[in-house]
Amino acid sequence: xxxxxxxxxxxxxxxxxxxxxxxxxxxxxxxxxxxxxxxxxxxxxxxxxxxxxxxxxxxxxxxxxxxxxxxxxxxxxxxxxxxxxxxxxxxxxxxxxxxxxxxxxxxxxxxxxxxxxxxxxxxxxxxxxxxxxxxxxxxxxxxxxxxxxxxxxxxxxxxxxxxxxxxxxxxxxxx
Amino acid sequence: xxxxxxxxxxxxxxxxxxxxxxxxxxxxxxxxxxxxxxxxxxxxxxxxxxxxxxxxxxxxxxxxxxxxxxxxxxxxxxxxxxxxxxxxxxxxxxxxxxxxxxxxxxxxxxxxxxxxxxxxxxxxxxxxxxxxxxxxxxxxxxxxxxxxxxxxxxxxxxxxxxxxxxxxxxxxxxxxxxxxxxxxxxxxxxxxxxxxxxxxxxxxxxxxxxxxxxxxxxxxxxxxxxxxxxxxxxxxxxxxxxxxxxxxxxxxxxxxxxxxxxxxxxxxxxxxxxxxxxxxxxxxxxxxxxxxxxxxxxxxxxxxxxxxxxxxxxxxxxxxxxxxxxxxxxxxxxxxxxxxxxxxxxxxxxxxxxxxxxxxxxxxxxxxxxxxxxxxxxxxxxxxxxxxxxxxxxxxxxxxxxxxxxxxxxxxxxxxxxxxxxxxxxxxxxxxxxxxxxxxxxxxxxxxxxxxxxxxxxxxxxxxxxxxxxxxxxxxxxxxxxxxxxxxxxxxxxxxxxxxxxxxxxxxxxxxxxxxxxxxxxxxxxxxxxxxxxxxxxxxxxxxxxxxxxxxxxxxxxxxxxxxxxxxxxxxxxxxxxxxxxxxxxxxxxxxxxxxxxxxxxxxxxxxxxxxxxxxxxxxxxxxxx
Numbered sequence: 153x154x155x156x157x158x159x160x161x162x163x164x165x166x167x168x169x170x171x172x173x174x175x176x177x178x179x180x181x182x183x184x185x186x187x188x189x190x191x192x193x194x195x196x197x198x199x200x201x202x203x204x205x206x207x208x209x210x211x212x213x214x215x216x217x218x219x220x221x222x223x224x225x226x227x228x229x230x231x232x233x234x235x236x237x238x239x240x241x242x243x244x245x246x247x248x249x250x251x252x253x254x255x256x257x258x259x260x261x262x263x264x265x266x267x268x269x270x271x272x273x274x275x276x277x278x279x280x281x282x283x284x285x286x287x288x289x290x291x292x293x294x295x296x297x298x299x300x301x302x303x304x305x306x307x308x309x310x311x312x313x314x315x316x317x318x319x320x321x322x323x324x325x326x327x
Numbered sequence: 328x329x330x331x332x333x334x335x336x337x338x339x340x341x342x343x344x345x346x347x348x349x350x351x352x353x354x355x356x357x358x359x360x361x362x363x364x365x366x367x368x369x370x371x372x373x374x375x376x377x378x379x380x381x382x383x384x385x386x387x388x389x390x391x392x393x394x395x396x397x398x399x400x401x402x403x404x405x406x407x408x409x410x411x412x413x414x415x416x417x418x419x420x421x422x423x424x425x426x427x428x429x430x431x432x433x434x435x436x437x438x439x440x441x442x443x444x445x446x447x448x449x450x451x452x453x454x455x456x457x458x459x460x461x462x463x464x465x466x467x468x469x470x471x472x473x474x475x476x477x478x479x480x481x482x483x484x485x486x487x488x489x490x491x492x493x494x495x496x497x498x499x500x501x502x503x504x505x506x507x508x509x510x511x512x513x514x515x516x517x518x519x520x521x522x523x524x525x526x527x528x529x530x531x532x533x534x535x536x537x538x539x540x541x542x543x544x545x546x547x548x549x550x551x552x553x554x555x556x557x558x559x560x561x562x563x564x565x566x567x568x569x570x571x572x573x574x575x576x577x578x579x580x581x582x583x584x585x586x587x588x589x590x591x592x593x594x595x596x597x598x599x600x601x602x603x604x605x606x607x608x609x610x611x612x613x614x615x616x617x618x619x620x621x622x623x624x625x626x627x628x629x630x631x632x633x634x635x636x637x638x639x640x641x642x643x644x645x646x647x648x649x650x651x652x653x654x655x656x657x658x659x660x661x662x663x664x665x666x667x668x669x670x671x672x673x674x675x676x677x678x679x680x681x682x683x684x685x686x687x688x689x690x691x692x693x694x695x696x697x698x699x700x701x702x703x704x705x706x707x708x709x710x711x712x713x714x715x716x717x718x719x720x721x722x723x724x725x726x727x728x729x730x731x732x733x734x735x736x737x738x739x740x741x742x743x744x745x746x747x748x749x750x751x752x753x754x755x756x757x758x759x760x761x762x763x764x765x766x767x768x769x770x771x772x773x774x775x776x777x778x779x780x781x782x783x784x785x786x787x788x789x790x791x792x793x794x795x796x797x798x799x800x801x802x803x804x805x806x807x808x809x810x811x812x813x814x815x816x817x818x819x820x821x822x823x824x825x826x827x828x829x830x831x832x833x834x835x836x837x838x839x840x841x842x843x844x845x846x847x848x849x850x851x852x853x854x855x856x857x858x859x860x861x862x863x864x865x866x867x868x869x870x871x872x873x874x875x876x877x878x879x880x881x882x883x884x885x886x887x888x889x890x891x892x893x894x895x896x897x898x899x900x901x902x903x904x905x906x907x908x909x910x911x912x913x914x915x916x917x918x919x920x921x922x923x924x925x926x927x928x929x930x931x932x933x934x935x936x937x938x939x940x941x942x943x944x945x946x947x948x949x950x951x952x953x
Contacts, residue, residue, distance in 0.1 A: 181550045185718050189747060189808035193477070193506050193707040204807055208747045215745075319650065326646055 153187065153206045158230060159213035169224055169292040171217060180214040220285050221312055224292065224305050233298045235305050247307060254314055262321040270325065274318045281311050346476040348506065348708040349467045350514070350700025353456060353480055353494065355414040355563060356536030356667065358382050359694060360463040361701035362471060363710065368518065368698040371470045379693060380466075382536075384458045385409040386447035394462040406431035406590045408445045412565060413459075415537045416441050416452035417497075418489035425561050426569060429593075431586030440493065453497045460501035474910075477506040479704035481696050483538040484510035485558035485724050487770050488782050488812050495809065499907070502860075506707045508809040511535070512542035513553060513721055514699030515665040518690060520546050520717075527660035528554070528652075532678050532686065533696075534641060535666040537563035541645045543652040543659075549717040555651035555743045556724045557644035562637065564600075564668030570633045571596035571625065575611055579621050588615045599625050604670050631673050638677045645681065651743055662686040667693050720745050723810050729802060730767035730776045732757065739804045742772065746810055751803040753819070760792040764800055768814050787816040789823045863912045867904050870916055871897060874923055877930060884929045896922045 153162070160167040163179040185191075187206035192199050216222045225235055254277070261269035284304060291301040349371075352359045357379040361370045370378040377396070385398035386408045393401070402409040410432070415424060421436045433444040442451045460480075467475060480503070482494050491508055498505045512531035519529075526546050533540040540558035544551055572593055575581070584592065592613055599609035603625065613621040649656065662678060664686045669675065678686050690698070703719065722745050728738040729752070740750045756764065764787045771779030790798050799819040806812050817824045874897055882890065896919045903915040 177547075181547075181718065181720075184720060185550075188718060188720075190507065190707055190719060194709055204747045204805075207808070208749045208805070211745045211748050323647060323650065326643065 153183075153209065155205075155209060159216050159226065162210070162213050163217070165217075167227065167230065169220075169227055170289045171223065173218065176214070176217055180210065183210045220288075221305065221308055224288055224301065224308075227292055228298060228302055228305060231298055233302050235302050235309075237306070237309055243306070243310070247310075251310055251314070255317075258314070258318055258321060262325070265325060267322070267325050270318055270322050274315065274322065277311065277315050277318065281308065281315065284308055284311070345710055346708040347467075347471045347473050348476050348478065348701075348704040348710065349463075349471075350479045350509075350697050350702065350704045351460065351463055351481070351498075351503075352511070352514070352697035352700060353414065353459065353482075353497075354382055354535055354696075355412045355538060355565065356382055357693065358459050358463060359697035360467050361694070361697040362467065363701050363705035368701045368705075370694050370697055371467055373466055380459065380462060381411075382413060382459055383409060383411045384413065384455050386445035386450065388446040390447045392447075392458050394458050403587055403591045403594065406586045407433060408447070410443060410445070410450070410455045412537050413452050413455040415561070415565075416443075417456065418487070418491075418493035419452075423561075429569070429572075429589055431590060439489070453493050453500060456494070456497035457500035460498055460503060464501055464503055475503065476708050477504040477704065479507050479509050479514075479700045479707065480505055481509050481511045481514050481700045483533070483535070483558065483560060484512050484540045484542050484553075484556040485538065485560045486810075487560075487725055487780055488727075488810070489780065490560070491810055495811070502909075504908075504910070505809075506704055508811075509700055509703055509719075510540075510542065510553070510556065510721060510724075510810075511696045512540050512556070512663075512665065513544065513551060513719065514696045514703065515663050515690075516542070516544045516546070516551055516699065517702050517717075517719070518695045518699035519663050519687065520551065528654060528658055529661045529663055530645070530648075530659050530682065531663045531665060532641075532645070532669065533558075533665035534668040534674060535563050536565050536668070537561070539563060539641050539644065540665075541641070541648045543648050543654065550720060551717060552720045552745075553722045553743075554654070555648045556722060557648040557651070558724075559640070559644060562640060564666065566637055567600055567634055567668065567671070568593055568597045570637065571600060571611075571630070574625070574629075574633055575621060575623060578623055579619070581615070581619060581621070582617060585616055588613075588617070591615070592621065595621070600630070600671070603627055603630050604672060634671065634673050638674055641674075642677070642681055656682055659684075663695075664688050665692050665695055721808075721810070722746060723748070723806055725770045725780075726772055727768065727770050727782075727804055727806070727812060728779070729754075730769060734776045736769055736771070736774060736776050736779055739802070740806060744806075746806050747808050749803060749805040751801050754800045754802060755796045756790065756793065756798045756800075757795055759795050761795065761798070762790045762792055763788045764790065764816070766802060766814070766816055768804075768812070782812065783814065785814075785816075787818065787823065789821075790818050791821055793820075860907065860909045860912075863909045863916075864904050867900055867912050867916050870919060871900050871904070874919060877923075877926070881926075881930055881933065884933065885926060889926070893919075893922050893926065 158167070163176060163183070165171065165176065165179065184207060187203055187210060189200065189203045189207055192203040195203070216226050228235055257273060258270070261273060284307070288301060288304050291297045291304060349360050349362045359370050359378055359380065361368055372378045373380065380395045381399040383395065383398040383402060385393040385401060385405060398409055402411060418440055420439065421427065421434055421441045424441065427434065435442040435444055435449055440451055442449050464475065478498065480494060480498050482491055495505055495508060512533050515531050515533065516529060528543065528545050531542045531544065538558065538560050539562045540556065542556040543554045545554050575592060575596060595611050595613050599611045602609035608624055608626045611621060611623045611625055615621065659682055662682045662684065664675065664678070669692050675686055675688070706717070722743045723740065724742060726738045726742040727740040728736045731737045737752070739752050740748060765784065766787060767776065767784045768782045769776055769779040770782050773779050787800060800816055801819055802814065802816045804812060804814055815824065874893070878890065878893065885893070900915040900919050903912045
């Protein structure tokens with residue numbers, strides 16, 4: 153295994169956002185079938201250590217490519233575009249207002265113990281996120297507009313986080 | 328010198344050789360050992376044909392132990408020295424253990440893990456578990472007619488790092504080579520998956536004696552992928568007994584019970600629970616030492632209401648696991664039932680209602696984990712035949728993180744990450760001139776460090792004084808295929824490094840293990856395994872000294888490279904002697920024997936030449952004839 157190769161190369165796949173996930177799954181499993189520590193229980197110390205490193209690396213690469221937001225971020229990083237997730241949180245005002253409205257709705261549903269409303273919010277947001285990924289696919293794979301793509305990814309960071317919060321709220325209601 | 332026909336994993340034996348490997352289900356209530364024979368996984372029974380070994384250990388004053396049925400039947404007589412359900416104490420402090428008040432033991436709070444005072448001295452849960460494992464190991468070696476190459480030991484998927492480490496330590500103490508720690512639900516899925524050659528997403532509902540686990544697994548073309556796991560490590564069949572017990576005390580208006588009476592009544596409650604599986608009503612009767620007589624009848628309806636809360640408590644983690652896996656109930660293709668407690672019709676009904684389908688119960692819920700573990704062990708040691716090949720991709724059950732300023736947790740590896748895995752995170756100093764950083768590793772899902780389990784603390788020292796925020800400290804978490812964590816920290820600008828294998832607060836140090844081995848050697852004089860270890864150590868020591876004195880006497884017979892090689896092999900043997908693994912010692916002796924073959928040959932020639940010097944042929948001839 154070439155630890156320096158990028159994650160797409162590791163799985164011998166084209167560098168693209170639109171990825172055949174079932175193809176990725178089967179390639180990932182093929183690699184794990186070769187390198188997983190369970191294959192080296194009988195091997196010497198050095199081979200076992202190498203196996204752990206390789207399996208760890210394959211897991212990391214797989215996870216990065218599997219999740220669309222991570223995959224997009226990684227693609228941008230490969231093309232030299234840092235999304236500055238931590239250092240730059242400036243967003244357009246209209247987006248931030250929209251976010252606040254979402255959050256208020258979530259908080260209200262949560263405090264009211266409104267399970268149904270939370271699920272509704274979850275589904276609405278999920279649909280919104282999915283259509284944004286469609287758009288991101290266009291920007292990254294078709295037009296190659298990395299600057300716009302960076303902006304979309306930064307928005308999606310907020311939205312995914314929000315979705316996570318809705319799920320947490322659902323979880324806390326169930327418990 | 329005797330030649331040992333033992334293959335250490337890592338040394339390839341003859342390829343056709345069938346290696347002896349077992350799967351062990353180290354259960355709260357019962358333990359089992361299984362192996363694969365002629366391609367079929369079977370549980371190995373004791374000399375009376377019983378596959379289950381009650382996880383009960385009784386200590387006697389002379390240090391000897393009874394393990395299993397013998398100890399179980401006498402538990403009411405000697406409750407203080409008869410440890411049952413020790414799995415609940417593995418890697419646990421006193422405060423973590425529920426119902427301490429109704430247990431007859433004299434607990435001793437020790438750093439990290441609670442200990443129990445017995446007639447034979449203070450015992451840690453690791454030592455008690457090792458007794459159970461030793462018993463199973465002996466059973467397996469007797470049945471299979473040889474020494475085991477290794478064992479797969481199962482743990483609840485929900486076990487944290489401390490509990491896993493404790494389990495591995497117990498196996499080491501029992502002289503077992505641990506091929507892999509395997510999550511129990513995964514083992515069950517292996518047993519089912521291979522029998523039914525199933526594809527799709529399955530839920531494994533495992534209600535054992537003391538723990539509850541739920542795992543969601545995806546089975547596709549020879550790959551078992553754990554999608555999520557959850558559970559409650561302090562909820563199991565024993566709790567149902569305990570509920571009945573409380574009901575009996577309430578109904579019978581009993582006075583506080585002595586340890587003996589409590590144990591007796593608890594046994595009756597368990598029997599009643601089991602009786603209710605096939606009967607509408609169970610009698611509970613006992614004559615207590617106070618003269619009180621318990622004579623009650625527990626009917627199914629009453630039991631169902633007693634069990635209700637406990638059963639619904641198991642459904643919370645089920646929902647969480649489904650959500651973690653991003654799945655809905657209707658996407659689950661089948662539900663596998665594991666653990667004796669799933670025999671309760673109330674449990675089967677609740678699970679069936681929740682998943683809207685009949686749960687799978689065609690394999691014995693007591694044996695299914697051991698059978699799966701044996702199957703995996705067989706694969707791991709390489710006893711496979713072409714088509715029997717699969718890959719297991721397991722996950723860590725609980726998030727791993729670090730303590731941040733203000734007592735908050737920063738997650739480094741989220742739960743349900745596929746293992747092995749590693750993640751690095753960068754931190755910085757918060758004070759000018761700060762030269763050390765305390766690193767506190769925790770496990771759990773909660774925000775506050777105080778709500779998570781503390782795994783380890785260590786310091787990274789020697790950071791050169793810089794302004795606050797200038798140092799870049801990279802902390803790397805590595806979780807291996809057993810789900811065990813090691814952590815290292817490195818200051819990036821200077822390369823200062825510090826690391827721990829996480830086991831200090833709850834695990835045992837190697838010294839402690841060595842100490843326990845020594846203890847068990849003095850206590851159990853007939854312990855063949857330890858005796859063999861000691862013998863090997865003595866023999867190895869003799870060989871080592873002989874080689875060293877030969878080196879001193881005849882250094883001129885070796886060139887530099889040859890001498891260096893021998894010295895290196897000697898050091899390896901010295902290390903092996905210090906360890907507790909007889910096979911490693913034997914291998915190191917073999918190595919040294921091999922490396923010194925030529926040297927011995929030259930020394931022989933030399934002494935022959937010396938002997939020949941100044942003598943004539945006739946003398947030699949006489950000598951040869953003599």
